[in-house]
Amino acid sequence: MKTWFHSWRAAIRIARRDAWRSKGRSALVLAMIALPILGVSALDLTYRSSQLSPAEKLERTIGAADARFSDAQVNGVPIFQDPAGEMHTTVKDYEDEPWPSGSTDVTKAIPAGSTVLTDGSGSAKLTTAHGLLGAEVRELKASDPIARGIMTLLEGRFPEKNDEVMATSHFLESSGLSIGATLSARNFDRPYRIVGSYELPDSLTTDQVNALPGAFLAPYAKAVEKAGLPAPDLSVSYLVRKSGGFTWNTVKEINTRGVAVVSRAVLLDPPAESEVPLNQKEGFRGYETSSEASAADLASLATVVGLAMLEICLLAGPAFAVGARRSRRQLGLVGANGGARSHIRAIVLSGGLVIGVAAAVTGIVLALVLTLVLEPVLEDAMGQRFGAFDIRPLELLGIALLAVLTGLLAAVVPAFTASRQTVLASLTGRRGVRRSSRVLPVIGLVALLIGGAVALFGSMVSQQVVLVAAGSALAELGVVAMTPALVGLFGRTGRWLPLSPRLALRDAVRNRGRTAPAVAAVLAAVAGTVAVSTYMASREAQNRAGYEATLPYGxxxxxxxxxxxxxxxxxxxxxxxxxxxxxxxxxxxxxxxxxxxxxxxxxxxxxxxxxxxxxxxxxxxxxxxxxxxxxxxxxxxxxxxxxxxxxxxxxxxxxxxxxxxxxxxxxxxxxxxxxxxxxxxxxxxxxxxxxxxxxxxxxxxxxxxxxxxxxxxxxxxxxxxxxxxxxxxxxxxxxxxxxxxxxxxxxxxxxxxxxxxxxxxxxxxxxxxxxxxxxxxxxxxxxxxxxxxxxxxxxxxxxxxEEGFVNEYGIVLLALAVFAGLVTIGAAGIATGLAQADAEADLKTLAAVGAPPRVRRTLSGFQCGVVAAMGVILGSAAGLLPAVGLRLTEERDELRYYEQNLAEGWSGDLTPPDVPIVIPWETLAGLLVAVPLGAALLAALVTRSRGALARRAAT
Incomplete structure (x- = not known):
């Protein structure tokens, strides 16, 4: 008994062989889908690997100790702290009283019988091969087992004597010194020999020198004071090891003496939020992200991902349509042998499934390899070492499913278009005349109106950027749905054009099934570029108008x-x-x-x-x-x-x-x-x-x-x-x-x-x-x-x-224009390939009636240029909505802030905010003129003037 499984297995086998046979087209679509997957997967791997577990964080901050004790600098009054020991405040509110300031004796808060290691730090201007370099001097016995993990020894050894130091590799690189050299500090005559180099895993770019406790900072402070200069600020904390560690209750007890504690036991097993007194203190709950903010971030992320998937689908859709056109005889044979329309749809959809799976595997594998190979480079760029190389299978699986879904969505429209072809038309290569849908433009118009209303509501009433983004995305989808109807409207301008562009425009209108996706792809690429360009040009104009020179020019x-x-x-x-x-x-x-x-x-x-x-x-x-x-x-x-x-x-x-x-x-x-x-x-x-x-x-x-x-x-x-x-x-x-x-x-x-x-x-x-x-x-x-x-x-x-106002966005606008041009030309090129596949019979007819060979090249060029021009015009109009919405939102925010400052008596800038909306005409001119012209010339150059004669198809 034949089941759906057997039919889909056969469809996938056919699609796999067709993809392998058309390697160029398959590679193009695979690259379109795999590149974003590669980037997202690499970003996920890098982010997860850079996130440290609580145990890894503790190893880098307190080594093998059970806790770090530090003075809260509130003169010993009781404090509340968070479990991580990063935030603290006094228990008492000092609204009408002077804030307590001053140090306390931290050693009195350390339990008896504990093992203690002093960790002090200060700053000094150290002598180098080039002169002087401001650096941090840290006094910590790094060879002690308690300090294991705080510093990673790279070369040499740890200091063992008071006249020995070791330095971070970044300091050695910046200073021009090396192991075996000596250094000192300004106003300090005592020399120190460098015996090793190390790095701080959490801060690879820190210029730091390590010495034994009491070997550098105390004598340096005395020498500086002797020279009549203020002593540098010094800070001291204590690494403490105690049997049983420090529980949360113990930490709260130590807080009563004005001492903050970073506890291993507390970080590995944090208390409930209700057990943290700091959370109940007014004004100290902002460190946790609210659910509303998380929802807004999630909505923004979903909008961006949705627009990216739409862009890929619109770009890859015409390529699948090309494959379906070139395989129409094969699909016709399927129908002639009893295959239903669902089988034909399954074959075309399987093409998207095969390409999506291949893109997912390729993108994720390349991301794994590149992240592993480039791990040192990424660590240097981030300024910290990774923890364990963290692979989250479920997250990578989700990214892979996104690639598969993108491939399937890109093949949906070509699949339904191919299934609507009659068997006779598929076998003979004839194309029937089919009226375009009247429902789709209506749906698109409704989506455009609703999306525009939502975007305007978000910008002028609710001031929610998420609504602006969502409304703009919905409006853009509406324009995409209206594209077939809009293509038909463009066709009415053909009566005023010469022969070749008139033929190209009429061909595009007659075959809206292949023209509309290509135009929509160009539209999406240009809309994003116009939106960003308009926003950045408006910000540049605002910055230029608000720029105030701090000095005369020059x-x-x-x-x-x-x-x-x-x-x-x-x-x-x-x-x-x-x-x-x-x-x-x-x-x-x-x-x-x-x-x-x-x-x-x-x-x-x-x-x-x-x-x-x-x-x-x-x-x-x-x-x-x-x-x-x-x-x-x-x-x-x-x-x-x-x-x-x-x-x-x-x-x-x-x-x-x-x-x-x-x-x-x-x-x-x-x-x-x-x-x-x-x-x-x-x-x-x-x-x-x-x-x-x-x-x-x-x-x-x-x-x-x-x-x-x-x-x-x-x-x-x-x-x-x-x-x-x-x-x-x-x-x-x-x-x-x-x-x-x-x-x-x-x-x-x-x-x-x-x-x-x-x-x-x-x-x-x-x-x-x-x-x-x-x-x-x-x-x-x-x-x-x-x-x-x-x-x-x-x-x-x-x-x-003082250099005057410098436009920070000029190079960005140029890069956006170039990017949009490349995407537009690529999308138009795909559409041209589809047009050539469809128009082969027309070209042969032109050759048969005596048309010169250059007509083929000219017609291809104009076909590509027509698609690019329609997409650029529609995309330029669609891209203005989100930019205008965002600028209106910013104007309301700045005006509200200005009014609030005036009401509260804050002077600041007394000029009312000016938030202009500037259209980057140079960028639009480049898109409207240069891109369609470039696409047409490129298509004409890569098209052969003479086509091979084909035998007549058997009927």
Missing amino acids: VAAAFVQEEGGRDAPAVRDAVQRNFPVDVRADVARISVGKPGCAPWGGEGAGCGRYEVVVPPANECPLYASVPGGGDPAEKYTPEQRRKLVTEDWRCKESASSGMYVSDGGLLIGDASLLKVLGVDDPATEKALADGRIVAFNRTLVDGKGTIGIKQITDIAAADKASQEGRPAPGKVSTLPAYLVPGEKKSYGLQALMTPATAKAAGLSTAPLGLYVSTERLPDSEQRQKLDSDLAKLGGNVELHL
């Missing part, structure tokens, strides 16, 4: 704030040496405390900071200090806040933007800085030379025409006063000021005084850096040389060169 600024600006002279020389400098202006800053203090004071003893005093009458009411603390804006209504921000000059001045130069925007310099910044005002230069502070912000100048500069030496007292809404205690120096008239752009500079004025006022200064105007923009080679010279200093140099 001006560079370089600041050094570490170690009291010690490297500032070297930075000035490097910039002068490598850049085409026109005018150079050296600048300094006010320094409070001992030499070497940071501008913000830091935590080192003897370091302070300064403030530019804003007179009470000039303070914006929204930001004025409130005695006892609190938000001053709360006493105003939203309308009052809006009025203050938009109309009160005090709030407008405080909202002025620009490049950060120093606290209060005050710099020490001379008139050359005014010239570099483009301030050409003789009165301003005279006031500066007369010893007055030049002010660009009138909120800094009081009614007497003076500016107050407060020197704060007690940082802790100043912070406490700020929290309580009181002025910070400190000495105030009052200096005469000159307010620059008009609204001259100062690029973040609020006030300027000369070194002589600062010295006369008893203010200490420290070098900060320089501004330079350039004769021309430095080229790439000059910038690379400057970067190299600055890297040798080992410090953090803040360098900025």
Whole structure:
């Protein structure tokens, strides 16, 4: 008894032999489906392999210890922490009280009888073969069994003496050093010999040096302090091993002493969410993804996958139609021998099944091989080592089923088209005239209207990007369904065309079964490109309109704030040496405390900071200090806040933007800085030379025409006063000021005084850096040389060169246009092959009646060009909907954010948001003109002028 199984087995055998016989077409379709499968499978394997299990994470963070103890820096008050030990906060809410800060003795929280290994870290500027390099110094006895797994030894050995260190391979590569070389640090004369190289599996690009506990950081801190510089910040944690480990209850008990714990037992067996006190604390549940966000992400992923499958099906569908056309005699024989239409459909569908299975196997196997071979490259690119090579069979099976489903969907329309052919037409090669469906265009129109409505609703009412994407996808499907009818409308333009394009257009309209899928494929490719291009062009226009230069065009600024600006002279020389400098202006800053203090004071003893005093009458009411603390804006209504921000000059001045130069925007310099910044005002230069502070912000100048500069030496007292809404205690120096008239752009500079004025006022200064105007923009080679010279200093140099607005999307738009062109030409080429298979009899008839040989080539070219032109026109129209919808959504979001800021009294940018919608006419012109023309020329070139005469088909 014959069953469906036997019929499908025979259909699959026929399809397999047909696919093997037409290797070129099969390889083309297989590549279309296999390439996305390869990419998705490789991404899945890479992602899963890079995800570490809890045990692997523990090995890299705490080695073989049972826990890591670290100070929460809250002065020992009780804390709540998450099970992973990554987040914590105090148990008590300090809303109206100063936040507790300060260290606690972690060792007192370690249970008695535990084995403890100290893990300390700090930063230093280490000597290298090129100069200096800022790196992390870690003091951990890496050879101890407890530390096993934290560091992977690559070459050499672990340090055994206090004058030995080992370094990460990345540090050795960056520094030009090798095993056996010696290194030290700035302001530190003790040399250390490098005895080994290692890597941190979780951070392959870290520049780190490892020494024994107490061998480097403590003596280095003493040497730095002896040189009159602030000691570097040091952090210490403790790896602890104890019999029985640390349960969640034990961790919570240790938290009461202000100590955070990363516990092996807790991470391997985490507590229930209800047992974590941190989860019940307000504001600390955001670290878990909400179900709504997950649903939105899933919907977005489904939309993207659906559009990708649609694209592949539309591209591969005409190829299956080509196969069905070329095999119509074989299919006719099946029908002549008693085969039903279902058998013919099964044969064509089996072609899709065979290609889909082959593509799935090929894509997944190649993904496995490539991921294994490229594992070191992927690890280097991600900056971390994989865990175990993780293969998820169910996920790969799902990806494989996606490939099979894609192949079957691509063959559905050709299967039903082939099954509707009569046996006589299939055997003789004749083509009947069949009316196109009248229902499909109606369904397409309904889908287009509903999809457009959903997209507009998502962009203008609900502000849901997912609705915009889903509606756009539905509208695009509607346009695809309407394609046969739209092709018929295009056919009416043939009366105005010459002979060859008229024949090509009429042939395309007459054979809509093969033309519509090809046009739809081109449509889908172009629609995606137009949507992305329109969106990116609109963003580029918005960024260009909103761009605010931080410096005049061609001006560079370089600041050094570490170690009291010690490297500032070297930075000035490097910039002068490598850049085409026109005018150079050296600048300094006010320094409070001992030499070497940071501008913000830091935590080192003897370091302070300064403030530019804003007179009470000039303070914006929204930001004025409130005695006892609190938000001053709360006493105003939203309308009052809006009025203050938009109309009160005090709030407008405080909202002025620009490049950060120093606290209060005050710099020490001379008139050359005014010239570099483009301030050409003789009165301003005279006031500066007369010893007055030049002010660009009138909120800094009081009614007497003076500016107050407060020197704060007690940082802790100043912070406490700020929290309580009181002025910070400190000495105030009052200096005469000159307010620059008009609204001259100062690029973040609020006030300027000369070194002589600062010295006369008893203010200490420290070098900060320089501004330079350039004769021309430095080229790439000059910038690379400057970067190299600055890297040798080992410090953090803040360098900025004003180049004006740079279009970040230009190359992307070009790449999209090229990609769309290639896909369009490929789809049109497939359609041309199908057209040639169908039009063979017509071409032979033309040759028989005396048409020149070039007619065959010309007709093929125009057939391809007609398909490409129709697809590009429809795709350009379909691609505008999602781009417009996304831009409207962004406009509403930005407008709502702007209104909210005004109501809350946040000044920021007082300009209402401008979200333009820009159509990239250059890209559209390239698609509308160059792509169809290129497709036509390519098809004409690859088509033979003379076709072989065929014998008459037997009837």
